[in-house]
Amino acid sequence: MPEGHVTHRLADGLTAMFGGHAVRVSSPQGRFADEAALLDGGVLSRADAYGKHLFVDFGPDRIVHIHLGLIGKLWLIDGEPTSPAGPDTLRLRIARGPLSAELRGPQWCRLVTDEARDEVIAASGDDPIRDDSTGEKAWAKLTRSGRSIASLLMDQSVTAGVGNIYRAEVLFRHRVNPFREGRRISRCTWNAIWADLVVLMRAGVAEGRVDTVREAHLPEAMGREPRVDRHGGEVYVYRRAGQPCLVCGTAVRSQVLEGRNLYWCPRCQRRR
DNA sequence: TAGGGATGGGTAA
DNA sequence: TACCCCTCCCTAA
Numbered sequence: 001m002p003e004g005h006v007t008h009r010l011a012d013g014l015t016a017m018f019g020g021h022a023v024r025v026s027s028p029q030g031r032f033a034d035e036a037a038l039l040d041g042g043v044l045s046r047a048d049a050y051g052k053h054l055f056v057d058f059g060p061d062r063i064v065h066i067h068l069g070l071i072g073k074l075w076l077i078d079g080e081p082t083s084p085a086g087p088d089t090l091r092l093r094i095a096r097g098p099l100s101a102e103l104r105g106p107q108w109c110r111l112v113t114d115e116a117r118d119e120v121i122a123a124s125g126d127d128p129i130r131d132d133s134t135g136e137k138a139w140a141k142l143t144r145s146g147r148s149i150a151s152l153l154m155d156q157s158v159t160a161g162v163g164n165i166y167r168a169e170v171l172f173r174h175r176v177n178p179f180r181e182g183r184r185i186s187r188c189t190w191n192a193i194w195a196d197l198v199v200l201m202r203a204g205v206a207e208g209r210v211d212t213v214r215e216a217h218l219p220e221a222m223g224r225e226p227r228v229d230r231h232g233g234e235v236y237v238y239r240r241a242g243q244p245c246l247v248c249g250t251a252v253r254s255q256v257l258e259g260r261n262l263y264w265c266p267r268c269q270r271r272r
Numbered sequence: 273t274a275g276g277g278a279t280g281g282g283t284a285a
Numbered sequence: 286t287a288c289c290c291c292t293c294c295c296t297a298a
Contacts (some may be wrong), residue, residue, distance in 0.1 A: 052280075070280045071292045089292070105292040108282065156281085163279045210279080222280050230295070231279065238279090259286080260280085 002068040004161020007049040007203030008129045012205070013076045014047035014056060017099045024095045028087035032084050035111040036092065039064070044094065051124050051160025056094075061113040064092070065120070069107025076101050127160040128197035129205060135194035142182035142190070149185055150178035150262055161201065165231070168238045168263045169212035170196055177271045178257070209233040213246070237263040 020176070021082050045057045048269040054074075056064040068074065075081075077100045085104055103109060126133040126170045137262040138159050142152045152158050162170075171178050174187070174193050184194075213234040229235045236246055241254035241263060250267040 006279075065273080069282095069290075070278060071290080072280090073292070085292070105290085107290070154280095165279055191284085261278090 002052055002070070002072065003163030003166055003201075003204070003210065004049070004051050004127060004129055005201050005208075005210065007052050007054050007068070007161065008205045009208060010074050010200075011047040011049040011054055013099060014044070014094075016102060017076060017101070018044040018094060018096055019046045020044075021096050024093075026093045026095075028090040028093060031166070032092050032109050034127065035064075038062075038111070049127075049161075050121050050130070051127050051156050052163075053120055055117050063112050063114060063117045065108060065110045065112045065117065066092075066103065066106055068107040069105075072104065072106035074101060074103045074106075123157060124160040124175065125156060125158040126194075128194065128201045129161060133160075135190070138194070139187070139190050142185060145182035147182055148179045148257070149176060149182055150257055154180045154258070154260065159197070164199065164211045164260055164262075165229075165233075165235065165238045166197065166201060166204075166212075169210070169235055170200065172236045172265060175268050177269045178262055190232065204233075210235070212236060212238075237265055239263065 009089045017206055021043065022041055023044045024041070025036045027033040027036040031060045039058050039062065042058050043061070045059065047054065049055075052067060056066065056068040058064065066074070079098050081100060081102060089104045091106060091109050094101040119241060126135050126138040128135075141158050142149065145152060150171065153162050153170070154164070167216055173196060176189065176193070184213060199215070200212055204212070210231060210233040213236060229239055235250045240252045242251055244250065245252055245265040245268060248265065250265055252263055254261055254263045254267050256262070
């Protein structure tokens with residue numbers, strides 16, 4: 001689930017379902033039981049997302065900090081819960097009438113203070129989905145860095161909310177070799193990448209999936225069949241190792257970089 | 273039906 | 286860099 005567009009979508013959904021209302025809070029699994037008991041019956045004022053971090057506000061110093069990690073899921077349900085797993089995995093449940101939210105397998109689900117929340121926000125890089133981000137913080141970091149652009153885009157203190165799909169796809173869309181050093185990225189190229197992340201990730205929030213094969217921004221792409229990944233969106237290179245590039249036909253390459261699978265077209269994204 | 277990979281990230285070494 | 290967390294879902298048998 002979790003690139004930044006998912007977190008923002010969930011924050012919007014939680015606010016719409018519960019914002020300003022008293023809610024029932026429980027932890028059927030038990031691992032968040034003490035905190036849930038403290039919050040039960042209280043008013044959920046709103047939920048906010050910063051990158052991949054989700055903050056659910058129950059009042060001063062009563063912030064539920066959720067990070068889904070790789071495998072966590074948060075289901076927003078109207079009516080009977082239909083999720084497959086049982087209560088033994090249900091870390092957190094928030095409910096109001098027929099509306100409920102069910103959290104399973106999160107990396108973190110913690111009750112934190114306002115100060116702790118603010119520290120997380122301060123440590124986060126630019127989030128392309130947030131109106132208060134400009135891309136300048138990210139530019140300042142990458143222009144001084146000898147690390148690869150592929151590594152920097154996944155660094156949440158540089159660009160917050162960008163994950164493995166958006167990384168691979170945005171670099172492809174701008175024909176940038178993933179191993180190019182951050183300090184060798186031009187201002188012009190960064191501006192284009194940032195503007196593209198803003199468009200792609202906000203569309204991801206609206207549509208609920210990662211679609212990076214969008215307008216015919218690459219003339220060569222016209223007439224080619226896009227490829228629908230099993231996450232539900234259309235992608236150029238993500239998880240397409242060995243298959244022909246949709247633009248030039250060259251086999252898409254992949255390599256594990258810092259523990260994550262990286263995908264790119266060696267021809268469209270030549271080193272230079 | 274069993275097994276493994278996955279849109280993350282912290283910690284230890 | 287390796288390992289851990291601990292759920293869902295796709296694939297191979």
